[in-house]
Amino acid sequence: MCLGIPGQIEQVTDSAPLERSGVVRFGGICKQVNLAYVPEAGVGDYVIVHVGFAISRVDEAEARRVFDYLAEIGDLEHELGPAAPPAQHKEKGAEQ
Amino acid sequence: MKYLDEYRNPQAISKIADEIARTASRPWTIMEVCGGQTHAIVKFGLEQLLPDDLELVHGPGCPVCVTSLAVIDRALDLAARPEVIFCSFGDMLRVPGSSRDLLSVKATGGDVRAVYSPLQAVKIAEDNPGREVVFFAIGFETTAPANAMAACLARRRGLRNFSLLVSHFLVPPAIEAICTAPDCRVQGFLAAGHVCAIMGYRQYLPLAERFRIPIVVTGFEPLDILEGILLCVRQLEQGHYGVENQYVRTVQEAGNARARQMVEEVFDVDNQDWRGVGAIPDSGLRLRPAYSQFDARLRFPNETTPPADDSGCISGEIMQGRRKPAECPYFAGRCRPEHPLGAPMVSTEGACAAYYRYRKAEIVDEH
């Protein structure tokens, strides 16, 4: 129950202060989400959603930072052969 | 999906793992506090990518796991009342109380409903004015603004049939308790990114200072977690003990002011009992007096002495990082997801459930 998932705001439907809400898309799934805690976030922005509430807007510039860093410590394309993928396990649908 | 897939990129992950291996010159023990991070670590096999002597220990950050037996038993009592519709996050339904769980109450006629948001419980109360709707308001700081909003909206809308059974936990007092334990092995912490998205991370500065321990605010994807570990190891190697923020795309130093205001308005700090761990001063939340009409404990008074937890489950040891799920004698034997002895085998953020799901074969081989 405790996870927070990033999704993109598609629509803002109700803008009363406590009840500001909208439609957020997570991959193929859309959900009605309370947006009262992210008044700065609008259509097109990414937000972290937890138990039906957007708790934070994702900062796009900061989101790129780790990839800039990775590029700095060596070009991703020039690995010494293919890197071993981490042990990934199949999981159905979005986690909640 | 954006902001997920790119943080699971295998090349990027192994690059950071290499950097960790280059940086770590000595054995280190780091605790990830949050169960969501534990789940990702086990699911993506991140421990296997780390140097052998860099140990991750799993912390107490799973609200389902730490909700006390007395509170679970109270929930079971409430859910069995004929006038009550009992709403809970789904993870809670299979957590064993002293004699049964919420699902078995449901099977014997209790009206127990799984909700994914507290606002659904408010809606159910509006739609069922003749019934008492009780919401099981569990969580850490991340969930507190959502649960607070449910109480606030219920008050604004004048609902008389809605109440909350509150079981809320705060992270910094738990970190303090872990650091003051005489046998504490933890040398650095990954703090839970989404807790800090709400609260910010200034609260961690005095802890880092007092215990001379690095604390890195960390996200939940494999790349986030490894970067958090890298930052933590760098500090350890250099003898630093500051608070750093790996999860900058989501967490600001001051947190989310509006969400914090709402939590302040509805809740105040209280002592809290953690299942398996014990009482920690000022580590919980309770409804403020202005919201007492929404307190399920006051609405349905019921004085019972809390029972002793005699299941044999060692969840407390696991959640304080003293033991790993594989060291529990009941793991994958008497305790399985189908018949859990303890909450960590139930919850998606529970360490035992994660080990069972992703590493059972290897553990059972070793036994």
Ligand code: SF4
């Ligand atoms: S395996 Fe089961 S009994 Fe053992 S600690 Fe985990 S939840 Fe408790």
